[in-house]
Every structure is written in structure tokens, then in C-alpha cells.
Amino acid sequence: MKPDSQPPRVVPVLVPMPADRPYSYSVAAGMQVGPGSIVRVPLGPRQVAGIVWDGDGGSVDPKKLRPIEQVFDCPRVTDEMRRFVDWIADYTLSPPGLVARMLLRAPAAFDPEPWIEAIERTDAAPDRMTAARGRVLETADSGLAWTRSGLAHAAGVSSTVIDGLKAQGVFRDVMLPPRPIVAAPDPSYATPQLMPDQESTAATLTEKVSAGTFSVTLIDGVTGSGKTEVYFEAIAAALMKGRQVLILLPEIALTHAFLERFQDRFGTKPAEWHSDLPPRMREKVWRQVAEGQVRVVAGARSALFLPFCELGLVVVDEEHDPAYKQEDRVYYNARDMAVVRGHIGGFPVVLASATPSLESRVNALSGRYARVALPARFAEAALPDLKAIDMRRSPPARGGFLSPILLDETRRTLERGEQALFFLNRRGYAPLTLCRVCGHRFQCPDCSSWLVEHRFRGQLVCHHCGHNEPRPEACPECGTLDHLVACGPGVERIAEEAVGHFPDARIIVLSSDMLGGVRRLRLELEAISKGEADIVIGTQLVAKGHNFPNMTLVGIVDADLGLANGDPRAAERTFQLLSQVTGRAGRTGKKSLGLLQTYQPEHPVMKAIVSGDAEAFYERETEERQRAGLPPFGRLAGIIVSAATRQEAESHARALRRAAPAATDIQVLGPAEAPLALIGGRHRFRLLVHGERRTDIQKFVRSMLAAADRPRGSVRVQVDIDPQSFL
DNA sequence: AAGTAGGCGGGT
């Protein structure tokens, strides 16, 4: 090296791995890079995509320094997006590189989409005409360009005919830019006729959008009150302002109906984003979002990490839905992160739900969020008649789980040629198997929860960790043959019972472990909408926004399920789920009925569902939490361990995991850099466990510590709540 | 995260 040569320019690059800060890379002379550039860099033996971050390159041993290999021809990650990544990394105590990784999950999108080879008509005429040539010229008459195979197909000729014409100069090659995956939505495609209340609510939202500043608005309105139509107007306003829009939906793979509604309003479907998207489509969406061709995305929680260039509105539909929580690697709730995204981007966020989460309701009441409520008036005709069935008074037949009242109503429904839905939120045949002779209960060897029998598959399955084993004939404890007995119902068992009562009915079971995956499920849902089933027996996935126009009866097989599991959110969750499920019977225009089988008809959840008085229920729940000294929100608990190195923290985590095998989700998320509570000058690492109550977590940690023999003081507990308090 | 290097068990 010449002694007078300049030292190379060095920049920080976030690489997609859990380092706690960017790595330094050198920049070749003349290479155009700046914050936000997506680059290819060497990392150990491989090449990875990284993002040039802010600040200087830091100091690193020059011997270790390696060069950026390539700057991708791709829009830079915006300043907004980089702040968003930093914020989430800080808040969730995740390494920023892992957060950045969520934004780099479409590797082929960093190179520009290839242009399409096509042909177009010239002025030249062919030497002689044939019938095939005539058809080709007629088809291509419009003067637009065609792909070779596309034109051949449309004209009904072999592509050699096209080649012949091209050889004579009748067509010439042209390159076309890649086609947009969706047309631009038209905000005035089908302006709806809104009812006065919807009108004023829509006006409130469009004002927020025109203001173009950060705000959060909660739309609260029962099923059928027109929430979607109302926030569509906010979307129209954002589109007219030239801004992009993100609609978050829980589990979008099953929300076909939503996309159609969007199309009816805007003339085209939004771009979709979810984990089942084929890789080629993923890349196109990513690229076209970054370049601004895609104006509206409807997506699952990961769509928050799409590189929007002009985002101006985020709508979070069904904001209470637990599917918004990501619980691996980076723990976050997409609903809260959407609020943070809006705060950083300076634009409005809309949360919508018929059954808002307690925390959103509290945020609305305290004035932190605006709240607009849609009255149920317009929806009333669409709401089912709801009744609780007291199972102590109308018990099922011996060995069964369906009460005579529900069976009676089902018979009537089928006689009218309408459909019935039995809802039970439990997959498989039976949640517990025991030996009648010795009392042995089948337990998961890895996490000690009961094994659920799946009779159709002939297996015992742990719903907690996925462990499975074949169902044995003999008891493993006492060896007795044929004395194993199934306890309690799952959907398979309810189906068996239904077949016994209605042998001629077409009965279908829907659950997430259905053979054939999401595709099959979508087909089945379609078939049900068309009336190709009489009785549908399903788990919670039937609760998600499907329309079954002929479904006039919903029976909740076990409305108490989920109320007694010690989760402080049990009542809230049950209320939300049951509201959603009974709502499935409301959209028919016909008289419809919802029946809740319960052993506690006086429970506040049952009373709230039957009376429709959600407000009283919410007030009660909120007060209950206050009485218990809990914030009305909060979910995560961080366990802080003290350790000198990440390795040592990992070793703490391993010991804690061993001591509490049920807590498989203990995870090291540190080190936390906060200067407080440094223990003995060592680093603090945070571990996350599930839990909603500080006391529960503390108890949990104490028992783990006793069992794991960790040094006193090496573990502290901190409960993390509500990100809004950081704004 | 993903790849490499070092430690041991066990079967051919």
C-alpha cells in the first residue's frame, strides 16, 4: 500500500443476526452508500444482506475490516423506518440486527425486477396471409405490446407463427417494465351510501387523515355496524392525499372476503402480505411497496416491516386479536407497534374492533386515543337472538356433550334447509386419556401437560410443544388392555356425536390441524358458504371474518372453556371470542339464534353476551383489574439476570428452563444497557417469560431459583407494559 | 442466525 493513500471510508452496517450493534465495513472508492442503503457484505464464510445504519463506522481492528461487496439497486430504507427498527430493538430488548432482519426478508427484491420481453406491431405487412396470421394480426390490432406466448395463446396459434411474422419484420422486440401486481386503488370507485352515524364517524376519521399528524382513533362498533365501510373512507382520504396505506388483519391467509369488499369499494384488491405468500410474490410486493407502485397493503403483523416510502395511515382491524402478538425472537404486539409507527411517521392510526381490548378502551377513555362508537342500530336486524343454556338443567345424554335444547334447534334449522355451527375451541377427540384400572393419565414427557387424543390420526398429541406418540392399546403403567378412556370433548368427538343424532346431515370439521393446510381450509370455507354442508363443527378459526349466508344457528358447545385457566385475561378473551363466534350467525338477513352451553349462566361473560351489554362488562373488568392492583394492560414480564457475559446469561436461562420445563419460552433478550440496578458492576440481561401478573411472575421466578440453584441477587423481575407510556 | 471447531459415544 502506498504510504500516502487515504484510509478507507468506514460505515456501520446492521447485519441480520443478533449482534447488539452494527458492524463496520469499508466502502470502496466511488461506491455510493449512505444510511439506509441495502448492501451485500461478507459475514464469516457467507454473504448477507445488511442495511447501512446511522452514525460513523465506529472503531474496529483494521485487520478485521472487510469491504461492502455490493450496493443493491434498490430504494434506501427510510429514516422513519430506521428509527422504527431502533425503537423496537430498544423497547423489546432485541438486538437491532434481528429487528432489521424482519425488514430484509425478501432477498431477491433488492435487485430490480427484470423487464419483460415482448413484441409489438410494426408498419410492415407479411409477405402472404394465412388464416393463422390473420388471427394474430387481428388480435394484435390494438397496437399494445404482447408477450410472444401470450399473443400466440390469445390468437389460438402456435408461437412459431409469431416467430415467422417477426422474421419478416411485422413484429419487433420491445422490453416492458414489470407489471404492477395490483392496479392503483381508486378512492372514488364506488362511494358508498353511509348512514348518518357512519357519515359523521367517517368525517372524524378523514379529518384526522387530512390533518396529517399522529393520532390514534379507536372505532368501536358491534359486528355489522359498518366499521369497515367507515375506515374505508379514511383509506380513501389517505389515497387522495397521495399516501400509502397499511391495513393489518389477524391471520390474513383466511380473509378472502375482506379483499373482495375492498375491491367493491376501490375497484381493485389491495396487495397481500403474509407468511403463506409464494416467494416470487413476496419479492414483487416488497419491491413495489418500496417504489411506491403498491398503494395499499393488507397484511399480517409482519407487514409493519415493509419498506413503505409514503405511508400515511395504518388501520389495525380486530385490534384485540391475540394473533397480533409475535412470541418468538423479537416479542412484540403489532397493534402497539403500529401506534409507534404512526408516531414516528407523524400520521394517524386507526384501531377497529367490535370487542376492543381493555387496554385500548382505557387508552380511549383516558383521552390518549380518540374514540368513535358506531351504534348498533343499523346492525340490529343482523344480530342473532342469544340465549344461555343452563347445562345443569338441560344436561346432555350420558356420554354426550350436546344438550337437548341445542339438538332440538339444530333439527329445526336443518328442516328449514339452513346451516348450524357448533363451536368448540379444542382440537382433536379428547383432551385427556386415562386408564380406568389404575388411573394413569397420559402426560407429555417434555412439558407435562395432558396429551390430547387425535382419534382420526390415531395419535396422542401435546398441544403445548407438539410432542406426539401413537395411541397405545394397553396402559403403559399397569399393562391392562382396552381400558383406556377418553375424557372430555374435542371437535372430533362432537362430530361423532352429531353424526349419531343427524346421520343424514352433511357434517364437516374445521380446525387448524386439518389435512391439506390453508389451501384446503379456504376451499372448505368456500364450500360451506355455498351451502355444501349442513353442520359445521369448528375451533376458533371459524370465528374469523367469514360470511356464511345460510348459517342461522350457532351453538357454543362449552362457553365456560377458557374461563378457569388462571389467565387474568380469561374473561376478556372469552367475551371477545364468543362475541365473534355468535356474530357468525348474524349476517344472514334471516332470523338467527346463538346458544351458549354453560354451567355458569350467571357469569359476567355469559350475561354480557346474552344481554349485549358489553359496556357494563368492560367497566367491571377494568375495575376488577384496578382492585387487583394491576394496570388494565400488560402482558410481558422481564426477568433480569445479572451476568458478565451473554454466555453466562444463557447459562442462567438454561438453568431456569431446566427448573421450569413448562416455561419453554424463557429467552435471553439482553443485555439491557440501562444504567439502573447494575448488580456488582456486571451486565444485566433480560429474559422474557409469559405472564400478566407481577406476583405470578415473582412466584414463578422464586420457585425456579430454588430449583435451579442460582445465586441470590442474580435475578430480578420487571413487568413491562403499555408502550404508549414511552411516546 | 448460521456456520465452524472441539468433545464424546457407539456401532460395525
Add this chain to the structure above:
DNA sequence: CCCGCCTACTTA
């Protein structure tokens, strides 16, 4: 005696 699996360690 070498392969497979587990753990520790590195990546700029």
C-alpha cells in the same frame, strides 16, 4: 476408528 450429535464460539 470415524461419524453423529451436542456445546461453545465467532462473525467487522
